[in-house]
Every structure is written in C-alpha cells, then in structure tokens.
Amino acid sequence: MHISTVSRTFSAPHLVNPDTRSRVLACAETLGYRPNRAARALITGRTHNMGLIVADIANPFFPPLIKAAESQARQRDYHIFVTDTNEDPAAEEELVHALAKQVDGILLCSPRMSNSLIEQLSREVPLVVINRQVTGLPSVVMDVGQGARLAIEHLISLGHRDIALLSGPRGSWTSREIRRSATTAARAGNAELTVLGPNPPTERGGQTMAEQVRRAEVTAVLTYNDLMAIGLIEGLDSLGIAVPAEVSVVGIDDITISRLTRPKLTTVATPAGAAGRAAVDMLLQQDGSWPGRVGRGATGTVPVDDRRTTAQVTLQTQLVIRDSTGPGPHGTADPGGAVAPIPEVVAS
Amino acid sequence: MHISTVSRTFSAPHLVNPDTRSRVLACAETLGYRPNRAARALITGRTHNMGLIVADIANPFFPPLIKAAESQARQRDYHIFVTDTNEDPAAEEELVHALAKQVDGILLCSPRMSNSLIEQLSREVPLVVINRQVTGLPSVVMDVGQGARLAIEHLISLGHRDIALLSGPRGSWTSREIRRSATTAARAGNAELTVLGPNPPTERGGQTMAEQVRRAEVTAVLTYNDLMAIGLIEGLDSLGIAVPAEVSVVGIDDITISRLTRPKLTTVATPAGAAGRAAVDMLLQQDGSWPGRVGRGATGTVPVDDRRTTAQVTLQTQLVIRDSTGPGPHGTADPGGAVAPIPEVVAS
DNA sequence: CCCATAACTGCAAAGGTTTGCAGCGAAGAA
C-alpha cells in the first residue's frame, strides 16, 4: 500500500476502493496517524485556517464577533486563530506577517494601522477589514455614523443643547466616522458639540474623563463605546454628578454588561455577530481568486487591481434607549419613546 | 548566492559573512521575501506557535488570562492561537486534533473533557492544563478550594446558616473543587449547604436560578463564577428580593465588571494573568523534552511517563469583600472587616 | 476474442526550508 493511496483516502476518498479505504483507516486508527496539515498546506497552498486580529480581546465588544466568526468558519471547514494587539499598530503589522503564511487570509478588526500600510500588507495575504474602509479591500463596516446621528438626535429631542463627544483612540476609523456624523447631527439640531479626546477605548478611559466632562459644562455625553460610557458614569458618580438626572450618557456597541449596570445604559447597538459572519464569507469568496499553488510561491504577490470583488458590506445600527439618558435643562422637546427597531440589513 | 545562504541569513546569521548577509537582506527587502514558517516547521519540528483553547471567550474571566499568556509568549518569541469551544467537550477534542500539527503545544483552559481523553490527547501533542489536575500532565490551578472556603467562612461570620451553592457546568474540575471545599467549610461552621446545579456558567445561568434560590429559603449564595452571581442578583431583583439586605451573594473570579454592577460584588479573586504566564512557561519547558525532528514523525507519539517534569503550579486566591454581602438573620458573628490580602504565590 | 473503457493504484516530482557534509580560499603556524 502506497503513501499516495493513504493520502487519497483522506483528501479524495472517492478515488480509492472502499476495501482499501477502510483498511487504511483502520491502520491509521491503530497507529494514531493524522494527516499533517502543515505539509498539506505546503503543497496545496491552502491551510484552511484564517486569522482574526482584534485590538483588545478584553473589550466585550469583540467576543460576540469572534464567536460568530468562529462558528461561521467552522461550518465552512475552516479554523480561526485569534490574536490580540493591545491596541498597538506595530503589533498589528507584526502579527500580519507572522500569520501570513499560516493562514489563507486575515480578518482585520478595527485596525489602528494606516490605510497605506494595510494596502501594502494586503499584497502579502488576503485581507478583509472590519470597521474600516480601505480602497480596494473588501470590508464590512457597521454604520456607526447613522448610530451616532440617532444618538445625538435622541439627546436633542430630550432638550439637550450642550453635548460632549468622548472620542476613541487615534487611528480609529470608527472614531472619525462617529465624530463626523455627530458633528453634522448636532449642527442640524442647533446643539453645541464639544469633542474630548482621543482616549483609550476602555472603562478607565471614560472614568478619567469625568472631570473634564464636568468642566465642559455639558448636559449630555456620547462616548466612543460602552466601556467608556460605563467608566464615565462611574467617574461622574464619584464626583457626585448623577446620571441621568444631571448628565445623560449614551454609549455605542450594546455590550452585554450595558444591560447590567445601574443605570442601564442607553446605547447604539452594533451587529457584531453579523459582521463576523459576513467577514468570514467575504474572505472565503476573495480567497478563490488568489493563486493557490500556482504563481511564484513565497514571493508571489498579487496586484491589487486583480481582485475579483472589493465588496463593501454595511450593517445597520440601532439606538437602544435605557436609563442613562433623561430630559435636558430645556425640557423634553418630544416624548422620545422607544425608537422602532431597525432590522439588520446588509447592503453593498 | 545559494538558497542555503539565504536560509542561514535568517535562521543562523552568525554563520554568514556580514557582507553577504546585508546583501541578502537588501534583496529580500525589495522582493518582499519572508521565510515560510510552515515549511520551516516541517523540517525543524518547531512551529513557534502555541494553541490556547478556552471554553468561552465571551466570559470575561478569560481575556486577562489570554492577554497575559500572549504577552508572555511574545517575549519568548512565540505566537498564541486562541480558539473557543462554546463549552462543548466534542469541540475541544476536535480542536486539539486540528491544532496538533500547527503548534508546538496546547494550553487547555478549563477543559470539559474527561481526564482519560485528555491523557490520550496528550500523547499526540504537548499539553498543559489550566484549572484542572490530570495525573501525569503539567497543570496550573488556582486554588478555588481555598477561595470557596474563605467565602463560606465570610458568610458564616456574617451570621448566615442557610447557604446555597450554584454549581458550574458538568465536567468542570473547578466546580467539583468548589463544591467539595464549600461543603466541608459549611459543615465546620454548622451551616447548611444546598447545592443547586449544574448550571451554564453564564449570566443567564444565574438569572434563571433566582426562583429556585428563593424556594431554597437560603440567606446567602455562593456561585460558581461572577457572571452567574451578577445574573442571580439581576434575577433576585426582578423577584423583588434585595441584595444584600435579604440575600447575600458571593461570586468567584473577580472579573472587571464585578466592580461596576450595583451592588458591587463580593467575590473570590483568581490570579488569571499569573496562570496564563505560568502555563506558557510550563509548556515551553516541557517542549524541550519532546522529539523535534527526530522520532517517527507524523505517527510519533511519546509515552506519557517519558515526561521530564509534571509540575503542578497552584496559585493562591483571595477574598474581596464589596457590597453584595451583608449580615444574616442571626446577626453578625464578627465584624467581618476586610480580609488581609494574600500575596500571589506560586507553589509546586 | 479483442479492444475500449473504467476503476484503482503506484510512481515521482514538487512545495520551501533546514542542516550535515564537503569544498574552497585565506590566514596563520611551523
């Protein structure tokens, strides 16, 4: 019995006689043999792994995305390797290089690198970016612009005119998007928007800004994410400022705990799970157009414009009104009841 | 210039003439060449990757452990691939197999598999188990037994005599440990311990148990982890039962949010970061005794007793008293002030 | 009975790197 027969029993079972096949399998069983995926990858050019690089695994925003991506990948017979960059752009680049040859593609989630660096890296390994738009690269973004607009409009309808925005980390596309959208929404509603930041996107980041929020003399705050909102509420609390009685706070993400803190957080829900699934599928689709075992191997790169599709998926967001927002100093402009839920929608 | 020279430039720079070396480097730069780690692994038998399998990445207990392990590994020039099993033992086994040939070893964190399966798998790839003890395998455990004892003693000192334990998932070594220790501690203090479970180790798992906790007519509850404690408090709240006025609740883990909920959670702090670092180091140490490129390759397995060291690291835990525990119906037996902090200690 | 076809199986090259061994020239020692 030849090695190639063994190989075929595992990778193309229909090509081998059922008898032989079961003999091989029995033998493999007793020997504890399993095909070496690394060696297989060497020749097929397909590892059946994909990488997922996130900024901070401890941020509760990511786990649902990760889990959704993992289960989607599993269905497609792929495995996902997750790694964490500690919000460090340099670590991001290094990880892409390290993963490049061990995976068939990488999901870049909320990358902090520059656009040009991302484009450059995309010539080395297929990339899909999440929460960012890079020309020529497939991406899935959650429409935080719309979410920020809804949040600001909600605050304005509650009678708030002096609003602060706690922006996110430098290099975050999402943060820029929120800022842009919040600014225009505030202007449209005759409200003043004070931007405070950039800040680390963590609970601590929000907590330490409480003092500055007080000094800014605003009656409402929109934060880059829920973690900062929760931290801010905590910080305001220890300054003796009540939420929402004196200051209203809106977060973004709708992480699990935002339902568990007191007051429960008003926030913009982002469809993290859907984003993870969509990103996996986009990567798999793009992957088909990459050189498998053909091409120049290790040094083989692909001209950016050769890509079949550079689809952009946009996922809708949705305002969830809970207890951290209340009427502003000028009284409520309208009752501000619960906003009709907006269905999760995929556009391209 | 020969390929082997290029190879040496990257893997053994001191063996090549500085001039040649820089010429190679320059050339590699312009060509965008980087050594193919998969191919290298094929021959050296070392991938410089390690796997980390956790039960549920969305459980805030894991991220600090993951991050600590990652940074420790990075210092040792290793990368960590994290994967999630959704609390599913079958997924655990499958992942070990999938990872086996792509990593130099695997960290099994809170595995739900049977001991015998773990031992069997350990013949295929080096394994270190976290939060579990498996004979013959290196492991790092947090002393939750001690933690549970401290928690029960704390409750008893507050005057509680009827205490419930919300146990964790089936197959969890930690849960058995907690139960064992809590039982003896309760008996020693003349308290009655009612065990309720097994339960999914999530917020929902705690929330849905509120009704049963009420029926059990206890005045205090120890839960398998913080997530369940938070869920339980939520559930009791919606039943109109006040914490800690009517029922005291103690969690285990001291996850970040336990400081942010109201009331702030009394809990047993576990040194997750230290555990992650210790596990990485143990794996690296064990790794030295494994057959690299020698041995029978794909089918090569190692007799369990050939292991150099089967060290067991135990990390101390610590009770953190916050606001979710208060005096029981019989009054406080002692003032129950803050317990002196126990330093993080590594024993073997 | 012969030929075409089908169903398997064996052969060998390829994929990118590492590494023991041998070769080569230069420098130093005798």
Add this chain to the structure above:
DNA sequence: TTCTTCGCTGCAAACCTTTGCAGTTATGGG
C-alpha cells in the same frame, strides 16, 4: 614553503503531503 585551521558557502537529502501521469487489472461491448 607547506600544513592547519578557520570562516564561509555550496550541495543535496530530508520533512510530509498532493497530484498528474502511467500502469495494472477487471469489465463490458462488438
């Protein structure tokens, strides 16, 4: 000068699969 030694580089095998091609045997049609 001749012999060692040293520093560097080239050669080729090996790692474990996959896969196109060719070979073998059995089967069915003419």
